[in-house]
Amino acid sequence: MRHDHRAVFQRHYGDLNAAIAAIPGNTSANTLWLLDHLPKMSPKVIVLQIGANDQRCRWGPEITAQNIRAIISRAKQKWPMARIVLVPPLPRGSDPGAERGEYVSQQFAARPDVRIVWLGDLFVSGGKLVGFDSSANLHPTAASQDRMGARLGPVLHDELGAANQGGRGRGRIDRREEHTH
Structure with missing residues (x-):
């Protein structure tokens, strides 16, 4: 059963004038097509959370x-x-070690133009996958979405603040060790 993540989205990103431009099940190749078919917009920050669905296509x-x-x-x-902001593919049933x-x-x-936010550690405990809503380990639960938002939300606020000041991005990876929540 899919959860309604609107409340989680509103809690973490509601004050950012944010929108989701995603189609469930899209692969990274589908996202290229989607970019050319989005309505006219002028985003200051783009979050890419893509690639996990490539596994079902058996793409390396x-x-x-x-x-x-x-x-x-x-x-x-x-x-x-x-x-x-790039969120690398999360671990899945076919990739529990998050190698992708x-x-x-x-x-x-x-x-230097990409900030990476690693969320994969939120889904592994004791070497096993946790926080997904089915045995197929495909979709994060609402609680997992909330943990993702708690980590990603401050990054988006930081990036939006830098964009509003005209700053250029600097490449870095945000991992769990940098977060003390």
Whole structure:
């Protein structure tokens, strides 16, 4: 059963004039198409949480990283001043060690125009996947979405503040060790 995550979204991002432009089940390749079909907008910050669904297509992490690279390039062409926040693919039933997410993180870690926020650790406890709403480990529960928002929300506020001041992004990876909540 899918949870209604609107309350979680409102709690963590409601004051940001944020919108979700996603289609459930999309792969990274579908996201390239989506970028060309979005309504006219001028985002200051773009959050990319993509790549986990590539696993069901049996695409390796190299293909996911290649597609994300193309998505970032296309987004920068359309919105050159937008800051990019990348949430690497979360662990899934077919990737409990989050190897895809780690690979994507490594591929973009040195980019000064991308800020990476790692959320994979929120879904692993004692070497097992936790926080998903089914045995297939596909969709985060509402409680997991809330933990994600607690980590991602401050990053988005920080990035939006920098965008409003005309600052350029600096590449970095935000991991659990940097968060004391």
